[in-house]
Amino acid sequence: MISATDLKAGMTFVDNGNLIKVLEASHHKPGKGNTVMRMKLRNVRTGATYDTTFRPDEKFERAYLDTKEVQYLYKMDGMAVFMDLETYEQYELPADTIENELLYLLDNMHCKIQFFGQEVIGVELPGTVVLTVSETQPSIKGATVTGSGKPATMETGLVVNVPDFIEAGESLEIGTSDGSYKGRANK
Numbered sequence: 001m002i003s004a005t006d007l008k009a010g011m012t013f014v015d016n017g018n019l020i021k022v023l024e025a026s027h028h029k030p031g032k033g034n035t036v037m038r039m040k041l042r043n044v045r046t047g048a049t050y051d052t053t054f055r056p057d058e059k060f061e062r063a064y065l066d067t068k069e070v071q072y073l074y075k076m077d078g079m080a081v082f083m084d085l086e087t088y089e090q091y092e093l094p095a096d097t098i099e100n101e102l103l104y105l106l107d108n109m110h111c112k113i114q115f116f117g118q119e120v121i122g123v124e125l126p127g128t129v130v131l132t133v134s135e136t137q138p139s140i141k142g143a144t145v146t147g148s149g150k151p152a153t154m155e156t157g158l159v160v161n162v163p164d165f166i167e168a169g170e171s172l173e174i175g176t177s178d179g180s181y182k183g184r185a186n187k
Contacts, residue, residue, distance in 0.1 A: 001059040001061060002060055003056065003058065003059055005037060007037065007054075009024055009025055012044065012116075013062050014061040019045055019121060023041060023049065024040040025037060026038050027056075028053070034055070034056075036054065037053060037054045038052075039053065039054060044116075045121070047097035063116055064116075065116055067115070068084060068112060069084075069112055070083060070084055070085060071083045071108055071109070071110055072106070072108065079092045079095060080105075098122060101123040104158065104176050105156065106155070109129070110126075111123055111124065111125055125176040130171050130185040131156060131158065131172060132154065133162070133167070133169060135153040136152035136153065149163055150163075150164055152168075154174065158179060160179055160181050161181065162181045171185040173185050
């Protein structure tokens, strides 16, 4: 069992038979009354997200997940298809339940899928991925790293704020936890 105060973003727990993933968690102390835990949660099976609060002393069953190294193959008919690198077995996940993760995946990219028992429930991304800029505003001559930046659309459709000197066609390293620009990719 795990208490509400110990729940952090990325953790998964069981609540009333539903598998729930924590997207955001924060302590909130109103002017009057007791401290509560504000949570943004996602039902892993349905993909529905919602905001809620818990008392700090509420307890939940922690969901222990197994992971397996796989290769992302393609997305078709609303399903994302992954292949086990050892057994070549294929796994399908509804694309709408992992649409955020798909913004970081290219065909044939390696990642991990998560299992709760025998059920495939999600994708675990590497810390950073290399994506190519497909569209951005023209670079500004004399631009520095300290500028406010500009939006750039990556080849997967992900929009990232990048420095002004970045141009379309460049390969960039992107952090998967927050979608942030980390730097140009080493060629």
